[in-house]
Amino acid sequence: MTKHLFDQALELQAAGSDRPDTWLGTTSPAYWNMVGPFGGSTAATALQAVMQHPALLGEPIALTVNYASATAEGPFSITATPVRTNRSTQHWVLSLNQPNAKGEDVAVMTATAMTALRRETWQVNDMPMPDVPAPKDVERARLAGAMEWLNRYDMRFVRGGIPRKWDGADKLSPDSLTQLWVRDDVPRPLDFASITAMADVFYPRVWLRRPLHVPAGTVSMTVYFHASAAQLQQAGTGYVLAQARGQAFRHGFFDQSAQLWDESGTLLVTSHQLVYFKE
Amino acid sequence: MTKHLFDQALELQAAGSDRPDTWLGTTSPAYWNMVGPFGGSTAATALQAVMQHPALLGEPIALTVNYASATAEGPFSITATPVRTNRSTQHWVLSLNQPNAKGEDVAVMTATAMTALRRETWQVNDMPMPDVPAPKDVERARLAGAMEWLNRYDMRFVRGGIPRKWDGADKLSPDSLTQLWVRDDVPRPLDFASITAMADVFYPRVWLRRPLHVPAGTVSMTVYFHASAAQLQQAGTGYVLAQARGQAFRHGFFDQSAQLWDESGTLLVTSHQLVYFKE
Numbered sequence: 001m002t003k004h005l006f007d008q009a010l011e012l013q014a015a016g017s018d019r020p021d022t023w024l025g026t027t028s029p030a031y032w033n034m035v036g037p038f039g040g041s042t043a044a045t046a047l048q049a050v051m052q053h054p055a056l057l058g059e060p061i062a063l064t065v066n067y068a069s070a071t072a073e074g075p076f077s078i079t080a081t082p083v084r085t086n087r088s089t090q091h092w093v094l095s096l097n098q099p100n101a102k103g104e105d106v107a108v109m110t111a112t113a114m115t116a117l118r119r120e121t122w123q124v125n126d127m128p129m130p131d132v133p134a135p136k137d138v139e140r141a142r143l144a145g146a147m148e149w150l151n152r153y154d155m156r157f158v159r160g161g162i163p164r165k166w167d168g169a170d171k172l173s174p175d176s177l178t179q180l181w182v183r184d185d186v187p188r189p190l191d192f193a194s195i196t197a198m199a200d201v202f203y204p205r206v207w208l209r210r211p212l213h214v215p216a217g218t219v220s221m222t223v224y225f226h227a228s229a230a231q232l233q234q235a236g237t238g239y240v241l242a243q244a245r246g247q248a249f250r251h252g253f254f255d256q257s258a259q260l261w262d263e264s265g266t267l268l269v270t271s272h273q274l275v276y277f278k279e
Numbered sequence: 280m281t282k283h284l285f286d287q288a289l290e291l292q293a294a295g296s297d298r299p300d301t302w303l304g305t306t307s308p309a310y311w312n313m314v315g316p317f318g319g320s321t322a323a324t325a326l327q328a329v330m331q332h333p334a335l336l337g338e339p340i341a342l343t344v345n346y347a348s349a350t351a352e353g354p355f356s357i358t359a360t361p362v363r364t365n366r367s368t369q370h371w372v373l374s375l376n377q378p379n380a381k382g383e384d385v386a387v388m389t390a391t392a393m394t395a396l397r398r399e400t401w402q403v404n405d406m407p408m409p410d411v412p413a414p415k416d417v418e419r420a421r422l423a424g425a426m427e428w429l430n431r432y433d434m435r436f437v438r439g440g441i442p443r444k445w446d447g448a449d450k451l452s453p454d455s456l457t458q459l460w461v462r463d464d465v466p467r468p469l470d471f472a473s474i475t476a477m478a479d480v481f482y483p484r485v486w487l488r489r490p491l492h493v494p495a496g497t498v499s500m501t502v503y504f505h506a507s508a509a510q511l512q513q514a515g516t517g518y519v520l521a522q523a524r525g526q527a528f529r530h531g532f533f534d535q536s537a538q539l540w541d542e543s544g545t546l547l548v549t550s551h552q553l554v555y556f557k558e
């Protein structure tokens with residue numbers, strides 16, 4: 001059986017015993033965006049380096065990735081160092097590197113992660129899943145022919161789909177809210193890596209708020225993992241309801257706040273990102 | 280004239296020419312919390328190391344700090360390394376270190392920051408300031424006698440103040456929303472460091488949602504700076520409206536999403552954090 005394309009994209013080889021924190025990978029053409037890989041798959045690959053580190057304590061609870069430049073097609077290294085291990089939490093510092101034009105090894109992504117032993121506590125969900133139609137009742141978006149990574153996802157926009165007319169200079173949308181059902185295509189059971197990628201599945205909010213096709217790209221993303229491995233496993237190959245909304249657009253950057261629920265309404269992750277835009 | 284206590288807390292000395300990215304500081308008793316300094320002042324100190332680095336490009340746009348342990352009373356070092364400088368953006372990796380019981384230098388905080396040259400672009404605020412009474416019409420909270428750092432702020436809770444009765448096992452609040460006016464006491468003109476500290480000014484959401492006085496502490500915080508230095512300067516010594524709301528409480532952690540506006544309604548920063556809680 002062929003490995004799922006997402007699992008192929010996540011493949012990392014240990015760099016060797018003299019560099020125990022370093023892993024080697026290659027960019028995946030299947031998850032190609034415009035000038036580099038889909039940022040969500042790069043973030044997932046960074047998390048993967050933590051997940052397969054022999055010193056790992058617990059499960060991911062927080063991840064922040066900063067995109068310093070587009071990742072170039074080809075090989076890269078990820079160094080994931082557990083800089084502090086407490087009784088029930090662990091702190092990671094990461095760097096994804098590639099050679100630059102001069103052949104120097106430079107960071108194309110910096111990141112920090114935190115893992116922890118989850119335990120049962122009192123719980124409450126203060127961000128209930130919005131009332132939306134079921135995935136089967138929402139038409140799948142036709143995104144073929146656009147960027148390659150879009151073919152890896154089944155996306156069904158409930159609200160705030162990609163504008164059909166780029167007439168934003170004259171006509172603002174009333175808000176920057178998008179809600180969509182999303183899952184891997186081919187379906188793949190949810191895990192920490194795939195939900196990380198899905199946290200970056202939204203097209204730039206600035207295109208929705210002011211429908212102009214301006215250059216835009218994520219510069220920093222944070223994911224807080226509220227779901228345990230068991231809860232992700234329980235969500236299985238079901239759809240995820242992904243919601244994002246911008247808060248401020250100014251000085252060439254905007255932010256977005258996002259929530260992802262499984263079909264049963266469990267809030268799996270919350271996420272935030274800062275995005276560069278032009279004009 | 281005596282320096283403002285916040286500026287005293289931010290004081291950093293260059294470690295020397297053999298460690299050009301490292302700065303030395305000392306914890307401030309004036310900003311003491313329970314078992315370490317107020318996390319907001321520690322985050323501000325980390326940002327300060329970036330701000331006074333001779334290689335700095337532009338102004339802060341994003342900061343993520345991860346609290347690996349409580350900072351102990353006494354000296355610390357901060358290393359702020361500009362790992363990647365682009366044409367208009369710069370990526371920083373930071374570590375705040377102290378000696379542990381064995382005398383080894385260990386990270387008590389890891390962080391990443393991003394700075395950028397701001398430029399004028401199209402702008403819109405998708406998170407308008409809520410309609411609340413003016414600071415002068417809201418009673419100042421009496422917090423004297425509690426933790427020392429609380430004496431450094433004038434806080435006026437519009438909604439969601441600290442519970443008076445710790446009867447949460449029986450009685451949940453309907454939500455975890457807090458809104459307060461806040462400014463430095465003694466008043467001090469706003470800047471990137473002080474607004475960073477204010478982004479961490481909220482008491483734990485879990486205390487509001489379920490009024491039980493359980494142990495809780497921030498483990499990771501991200502701040503996105505939407506305001507320019509000029510906009511912060513314009514806000515001057517005015518009050519800041521700070522709003523925070525939890526999204527999920529589960530497995531010993533909760534998150535919070537926060538917004539801070541100046542009195543004129545300009546959204547200065549948005550912020551998110553993940554907080555540990557017990558039981």
